[in-house]
Amino acid sequence: MRRWLASLLLAPACLLAQFQIVLVSGDTERPTGAVVDLGAIDAGDLLDARFRLRNPQAAGAVLDSVAVAGAGFSIPVPPPLPVTIAARGALDFVVRFEPRAPGAFSAVLTVNRTSLILRAIATAGLMLWLEEGGQRVKLAAESTVDFGSVEVGAATTRRFSIQNPAQTRLALTELTVTGEGFRGPDVPHLPVGLEPGASQVFEVVFSPLRVGAAGGLLKLNGRSFRLSGQGLNPALPKPEILLDPPAPRSGQQVKVRVRLARPAASAATGELSIGFEPATPGVPDDAAIGFLAPAGRVVSFSVERGAEEALFAGRSETVMQTGTTAGRLVLTARLGSHVEQATIVLAAQPPVVDAVRVVRSRTALELNLVGFDNTRSISELNFTFFDRDGRVLEPGAIKVEASSEFSRYFAGSTLGGVFALRVIFPVSGDVNVVSAVDIELTNAAGRTRINRVSF
Structure with missing residues (x-):
C-alpha cells in the first residue's frame, strides 16, 4: 500500500514533462503540485479557478483530454479537443x-x-437571490446585477431575497449598498438571525445622478x-404649439408659444x-411668410430645467406673419426626439383693403388703394361716387374689368398677394361736388365692398 501511494504522488512529476500546469490569479501564476487547494466559499456560491497549460518544449504538443471528476466541480467551457499547443505556447x-x-x-483533474x-471547502452561508418577473435567480459572489438604463432623476428598483439554506440558524451580520446612485435597505439592527429555510426580502434602488455608467x-x-x-x-417633454389668435387668416401677425x-x-x-x-399649384412663394425676429422661417428656442414653456431669446413667445397668399402653413417644433406640428389653413378670401386715400385736383380724383388678394385673382372693380347730399353722381356705378392688369402684376x-392700386377719374364740372365713393373689388373668393369713403 505504501509503494502504491508513493507511486501515485510521484506520477504527476513524471507526467508533467509534457505540460506545466499553473493556477492563474489576475496576472500571477502559481505552480501546482499533486494537490491543489482552492479555498473555501459559502455553499450556493461558485468559485472559478483558472488553470493554464504551458508547453515548455521546442515542438508542439497535443492536448487530447481535459476532465474533472468530483461532486460540485465542472469545466463550464471545455477547450476544443484535440488541440495542439504550440512550442512555448x-x-x-x-x-x-x-x-x-x-x-x-x-x-x-x-x-x-x-x-x-x-x-x-463549502461553509454554511446565506444565499442571495434576485427576484425578477416572478422568477428567482441565484447570485454568486462577485456576480453583477444590471439595473439597465435609467434617465437621470428617475429610478428603478431591483428586489432581492436572502435565504438560509442550512439546517442551522445563521446570522445576517452585514448588508450594505454603496456606489453613486445606488441605495439599499435600511437595516439598523444587525446581526439578525435567520432560521433554517427562512428568507428576508429587500430592495435596492438605482437613481442615477449623472449621465454615463x-x-x-x-x-x-x-x-x-x-x-x-x-x-x-432625461427624455425631453413633448412640445405643443399654441397660436394667438388660434385660427389665423392671411395678412395677420400671430403670437406663437411652445x-x-x-x-x-434638463435644459435643452x-x-x-x-x-x-x-392653395394654387405653381403660385410663387410668399416672402412675407415668416418670423419677425429673427427674420426667416426657422427660429431657435431654449428650454430651461424645470420649465414648462420654451423661450425665444428670453421671451415666452415669438411673432410670425401669415403672408398674403392662400394655402397651408405647417409649423414644426423639434425638441429632442419629438417632432410636433400645427397646421394653419389660410382660406381663400375676398380682397382686403387696408387703406384708401383720395387726392383731389382741379379736374380729377385720384384713388389710391393698398391691400391684398390672397387668391391673386382680382377681376373686377366698381366705383360709385356721391355728392354732399348723398346722391349718386352720373354715370352711376363705374365698372372696371381688371383681370388682365392684375394677372400681369401678380x-x-x-x-405675395399685396397690391397698391391707383385709379384716376377725370371730372367735368366742379370737382368739389364729389364728396364720397363706394368701392367694390371682386376676386375668385367673393366680393369686398367699402361704403362711403368720404374726402
Whole structure:
C-alpha cells in the first residue's frame, strides 16, 4: 500500500514533462503540485479557478483530454479537443466549484494522463437571490446585477431575497449598498438571525445622478455583489404649439408659444420652423411668410430645467406673419426626439383693403388703394361716387374689368398677394361736388365692398 501511494504522488512529476500546469490569479501564476487547494466559499456560491497549460518544449504538443471528476466541480467551457499547443505556447481553461451544501469537497483533474487532486471547502452561508418577473435567480459572489438604463432623476428598483439554506440558524451580520446612485435597505439592527429555510426580502434602488455608467457594491456577510447601471439624459417633454389668435387668416401677425407636456428634467434647445404650401399649384412663394425676429422661417428656442414653456431669446413667445397668399402653413417644433406640428389653413378670401386715400385736383380724383388678394385673382372693380347730399353722381356705378392688369402684376410681383392700386377719374364740372365713393373689388373668393369713403 505504501509503494502504491508513493507511486501515485510521484506520477504527476513524471507526467508533467509534457505540460506545466499553473493556477492563474489576475496576472500571477502559481505552480501546482499533486494537490491543489482552492479555498473555501459559502455553499450556493461558485468559485472559478483558472488553470493554464504551458508547453515548455521546442515542438508542439497535443492536448487530447481535459476532465474533472468530483461532486460540485465542472469545466463550464471545455477547450476544443484535440488541440495542439504550440512550442512555448499556453492554453487556459476554468474549473468551477459550485457546492450545493456545506462540507469538504475534492475532485480529480485529468490533463491527458496527468492527474491533480483539487480540494475545496463549502461553509454554511446565506444565499442571495434576485427576484425578477416572478422568477428567482441565484447570485454568486462577485456576480453583477444590471439595473439597465435609467434617465437621470428617475429610478428603478431591483428586489432581492436572502435565504438560509442550512439546517442551522445563521446570522445576517452585514448588508450594505454603496456606489453613486445606488441605495439599499435600511437595516439598523444587525446581526439578525435567520432560521433554517427562512428568507428576508429587500430592495435596492438605482437613481442615477449623472449621465454615463454607474457602479456599486452590495455586501452580504463579507461577500460582494457588483451593481451596474447606465444614466441617460432625461427624455425631453413633448412640445405643443399654441397660436394667438388660434385660427389665423392671411395678412395677420400671430403670437406663437411652445408649451411643454411636463416640466423639463434638463435644459435643452429646440427649433420652430414654418413650411408653406400654396392653395394654387405653381403660385410663387410668399416672402412675407415668416418670423419677425429673427427674420426667416426657422427660429431657435431654449428650454430651461424645470420649465414648462420654451423661450425665444428670453421671451415666452415669438411673432410670425401669415403672408398674403392662400394655402397651408405647417409649423414644426423639434425638441429632442419629438417632432410636433400645427397646421394653419389660410382660406381663400375676398380682397382686403387696408387703406384708401383720395387726392383731389382741379379736374380729377385720384384713388389710391393698398391691400391684398390672397387668391391673386382680382377681376373686377366698381366705383360709385356721391355728392354732399348723398346722391349718386352720373354715370352711376363705374365698372372696371381688371383681370388682365392684375394677372400681369401678380405674375411679376415678389410680394405675395399685396397690391397698391391707383385709379384716376377725370371730372367735368366742379370737382368739389364729389364728396364720397363706394368701392367694390371682386376676386375668385367673393366680393369686398367699402361704403362711403368720404374726402
